[in-house]
Amino acid sequence: MANPAVQAAPVEDQESGNGPLPRQIPFIIANEACERFSFYGMRNILTPFLVSTLLLFLPQADRASEAKHVFHTFVIGVYFFPLLGGWLADRFYGKYNTIFWMSLVYVAGHACLAFFEDNLQGFYFGLFLIALGAGGIKPLVSAFVGDQFDKTNKKRAKVVYDAFYWSINFGSFFASLLMPLFLKNYGPAVAFGIPGLLMAVACVVFWAGRKRYVHVPPAAPNPDSFTRVARTALLAQKPGQGRPGLAVAIIGVAGAIASLCMTPSWGFVIAACLALVLLLAFGGIGTGMQLERARGLHPDYAVEGVRAVLRILIVFALVTPFWSLFDQKASTWVLQANNMVSPMLSVFGFEFQLLPAQMQAVNPILVMLLIPLNNLLFFPVLRKIGVEPTPLRRMTAGMVFTSSAWIVIGWVQLQMDGGTPMSILWQLLPYVLLTMGEVLVSATGLEFAYSQAPASMKGSIMSFWILTTTVGNLWVLIVNSSVKNDAVLGHIASSGFGLIAFQMFFFAGFALLTALVFGFYATKYKMVDNYRVEKQA
Incomplete structure (x- = not known):
């Protein structure tokens, strides 16, 4: 019996790749939108909740540092468990089964956050389950989308991946705006419960399309992996x-x-x-x-594939400081915003006051603006003046932008340390610089890796790319732990900077130095083109 997900297409569409969009795609898109809202909804209120509620048993001076430690440990887990999810799907259960069962673990994690709002062990166990579930499905959903297409409609895949991208940022924007309000007005049980309900809806929607999906079975072990x-x-x-x-x-x-x-x-x-x-x-x-x-x-192609991966790993290693800086927007920057002045704003006659965690909503809005702005304006202008924005040049510039964001945020902290009240709106400029860095590094990194890795090694590259975020957050944990040392604290005190400002300028210098090394390596790197070659009829 024919798979109901496979639809017949006219001969001309089969040849052009413009066949009809698979009917099962809306189920996956809806699942992704709900899952991303649930993830960012809980992640963006995690740091303020820890500081204001769960870590009250600690001395006040230690709460911010411990909240950062917990947050970045959680992020490390989210970006480590994709290795497990990918292995289970590829070797044993296939993508659909792994996504579905890991999603149920994900829901259980949200339930723990809502039920154990005042229980440290129960709450941390919930974070572990979310890291396991969210990380486990992370490498699989986009690949599962690709499985739904064939040569008759392959050109429709770009539309779906664009919808994926927009659903991620759409969910992140509204989660960043709404969840801090729910946390403030209704408490943590409701604020963490709503993302859990959205994740449950995501599971139901994904399950509802099960008979329509194309299910690619697990592959046999590759002797030349x-x-x-x-x-x-x-x-x-x-x-x-x-x-x-x-x-x-x-x-x-x-x-x-x-x-x-x-x-x-x-x-x-x-x-x-x-x-x-x-x-x-x-x-x-x-x-x-x-x-x-x-x-x-x-085979020679396998050996050369490993050589290509090793060259790419050098690039990836130099990208890890970017993630050290980027992921701290949900920890260090939120903690800074807690001590800033939040003015009353008026939009279309409606007055409101921004909460510190709501500043994170600036990031997804800027992402959706900056990517088309780069493609339609900045990059064409660079090409007209004779500068080609190659992937490695874009990534180098992105790391410089990211470092600049932390120089500005460090300057803001210096003003605050000097007793000058600073409006929360001062974080807008660092957010613009940081988001420009994100679209130049994060969005470009996968494009670069995909083009450089041979077909047989593209799965390995995806795993290593995800690990760059884990390593980036590892640097944050190391720095966060090192400043608890008396000798290090004494050195910082002698510098004339406050502890937070010193760490901000340290990370800015860390990223800038890496950007210089990255730029130098980029001049030595020989680009190849490993995109799939279409066979002509």
Whole structure:
């Protein structure tokens, strides 16, 4: 029996790729809109809730730091669990089943936040479940959309991915505006319960389309995957030669074990994530040193694919500081806004007062404005004056914009530390700079990675790209923990800056220095084109 999701198309549409939009797509789009509202709805009120309610048992001076630690630990989990979700879908259960069951875990996490609003362990368990559910489905939903298309309607896929993008920012905008109001006026049970209800609706909608979807079964294990080629390269021996690459990889393993042994001092999240970074960094270097030894044992295309991934990983490593800065808009910037003056605003005769967490709504609005502005105005102007905005140039500029945002936000903090009352509207300029950095780095990063990775390695690249966010938030946790050291605090005090302002300028310098290194590496990087070649009739 024919799959009901597959629709017949006229011959001319089959040849052009302009066949009809699959009937099942609205179910997935509606699911995505509800899921994104639920995620951003709870995430954007997490920091203010922790400071004002859940962490009241701590001394007041320690609450902001602990709230940042909890928030960025949660974000690390969200961007680590995609590895688990992708593995389960690819090897065992397929995308649909993994998305559906992980979504139910997601709903259970929201329920815990609403029910355990005054119970630390119960609330943190809810955050763990949301990280597991949201992270588990993160790499699968967009790929599941792609599964619904074939060569007869492939050109319609862009319309759907554009709708995905808009649904994400649409959900983020309204969640950022509304959830702080619900938290203030109705309390945390309602404020966290509403996102939970939206996630439950997302599950129901997704389930309702189950008989219409195209279900691609899990793929058989690939004997020439990235990890198998890397393992072959590291273990292969040549007569009369040692294995220096394997020695480097072993150093990474030893460093990872040492990091895990520091768990009592550093905490499990920092120790485990740093161990992962050491394994990837030293394992990647070691693999590169001996990669040619895999040739002949694996096809040439697989060996060259691993080489391409290793080159891309250098770019990805240099992008991690961007995520350190970007994700702090929902922690450090919200905490700063808590101490700023919120003026009364009037829009169409309606007066209202912005809440600190509502400033995050500026980001999705700016994203939807800046991307078309770049494509229709800025990039064409650059091309007319002879400057091609290549992906690596865009990403370099994006990191500079991000650093500039933190210089401005640091200046604002200095004024506040000096006793000058500052309006919350002063955060608008940093938000503009930060969002410009986002659209130049985040949106461009996947385009760059997709074009550079061979077809057989594109899945590996997606996993590594998601991990850049985990590593970026790891740097935040490390910095946040280091400033609890008396020697570090003494150094900061001698600098003449307050603690918060010092950290802001530190992150600005961190990103700017990385941008310079990134720009230099970009001049040495040789671009390739690994987009799929269409077969002509």
